[in-house]
Amino acid sequence: MIEIRDLKVKMKSLEFIFEDFRFEKNKVTVISGRNGAGKTTLLRVFASFLDYEGSLKINANVTYNSQEPVIFNRTAYCNIVYPLKVRKLDISLYHDKIIEYAKLLDIEHLLENNALKLSSGEKMKVSIIRSIIFNPDIVLLDEPTTHLDLESINELTQLIKKLKSKITFIIVSHNKSFVDDLKDVEYKVGGKNVLS
């Protein structure tokens, strides 16, 4: 699905070097590494937000969910249906799925609330449902548990387990139990050079 070879990313005075790797379909791959090792950088390269050197092959539809959820000024429901709207998909066909995911993440009662006024954890849940609702091939989750309580993390784990047969997840997270519960494959990052 995603294959990297001799991949390097320059960020100001740093150069991140990534080992060759192939991210497999329908597997949960966890990208691990220390702070500043380039985990988020790699996800942002996959999302086409950053330039790189080397070879990157992606033959899939990729969606990136950032560490700080970016929520639009509208209801949670309207946030979730945004990708359906811009992709000109029939929203009514997805209604049951939205309710199902919202129930799973315990935000069903908040769907008609303005999403900007939700708590950080609730925003994260809205943002995650928005990322998966249109069935992308690959979902990149950057620290999805940051704002979530223990119960919410368990709910998210269940949702990912439920969807992993259809969607490939690539996750960056420092939450060990969350990662251990989900990961099929681990990819370690850490190589970097300081540029003069």
Place this chain on the structure above:
Amino acid sequence: MILESIIEAFKLLISFDPEIYSIIFLSLAISILATLTAAVIGTFLGILISISDFKLKRFTKKIVFTLMGIPPVVLGLVVLLLITGPFDGMNLLFTKSAMYIAQTLLVLPIIIGNIIITSEKTQKQILETATTLGASKIDKIFLLIIETKPFIFMSIILGFSRALSEVGAVMLVGGNIKGDTRVMTTYIALNNSMGEYSMSIAMGFILLSIAFLLHTLLARFRGDFYD
């Protein structure tokens, strides 16, 4: 002097002098129309410039930012040269249309520039999210307009203030003709030159009161804009 002017302002208002009311109406009408026109064009152009990558982007932004501070009298002169030169046949000199054109051109860079400044601050994450969710360029423009609405609103208010308070351009292209192209600012300038300071300050007081009232009303639409 100030107290006298305030009394004079009230006298002016309660005199129901048709000339005074037509001056106030014309000032508001031209400023509102010019601001609305500039708002529609400026919002679109501002967002388009800020989300697009093109070769002369930095240069274009510099031009816009320079034009934000153009002295109204200089802009008035440019419009005057245009309507007496290449567009002479349109008979625009000393008309309300010429004043409308001058004010629109004056407000346009203010709206474009402010939208560029504010949307570039907020746009990155919004655009990245929209891109990753499958939005097209047009979708992104509409999304940015909606998401940066408060900043766009602020830019429009700034533009309106500039239009309502400017004197140089409308004086040059409108001619300050009594009963036709005279607006509040040119009325103030005229009375000032004739030594009628209390009348000038009185009309200035009315101008400020109208500006304050309009800003208060507009701020209500924006909710907590000034909180």
